[in-house]
Amino acid sequence: MFERLTERASKVMCLAYEESERLRHDYVGPEHALVGLAQQEDSRAAAILGASGLGPDVLRAGMDHLVAQGILPGPWRNKADLLQSVGIDLASVQQAVEESFGMEAVLTASRNARSRSWLREDWIMCTSPISPLSGKAMLVKRAFQLAGQEADELGLHEIRPEHVLLGVLRDAQDPVGTGLSRRARRVRAYLGLHPRGPSPVRLAIEASGTNLAALHSHVLADLHAAT
């Protein structure tokens, strides 16, 4: 479904990546995508979130709070810091291999080693130049699949940021880990994420007094009104 994203919806992934970087996380999850959606300028999704008291600053503070509560991983749980703890400077390794083989070859190797054929360069490159060596796990697939379904239901092929928001909100209505394989659960555990419990997106939204299902209906009604 990633190929169905419009340019602006792709940009949400970049913004999500940036939020993940800010928190020094090793994955991109729906919670990062939510912050990305809220942050995007001239966006319908951001306007709706803002009107519900869920502006980027509020949501970022919400993420920090979830980290402090131990619901989201702490800032040391990323490859660069973990490798530093055993004396390996990832930035130096990165520089050395890129000088020898070039960025493209490193990206390919990273993609192959992790069986992530869908890893897209523009998501990695959209922020500061981040090496594929420190590539993040993508835990947003279900939210984007649901975004695709939302677009289908509206009779659209392309997935816009508003559909991504709907997907994120629908994904958050189920507890974390819904529909995941055993392998995917292992990845979550390794990243320091809880195996079960309410979605961090739900927690962040409800912390500011907004009802998740009501917000979903509100976004949907807004989309219907616009078409």
Place this chain on the structure above:
Amino acid sequence: MREAQPDQVTELAAATSSRDPEVGLAAVAALRGLVDVLEALQVENARAKGWTWKAIAERLAVSKQAVHQKYAGGRLFRAGK
């Protein structure tokens, strides 16, 4: 807003790595991930330079079958990629 200070984080990780299994074990897994990428990079480079699977396997200190199974068969390094 709380911002993680990279230096502090690194110091924290370095200070706790030897004792805290939480950090130590995760560090080993991170290392394994790095090795996987470096191996894929080197194998691809060797193949591009015309090395045989046998020669690659010898340098990696693994069996020819192991390296072939992992990297050959077009699943990973497709032509032109």
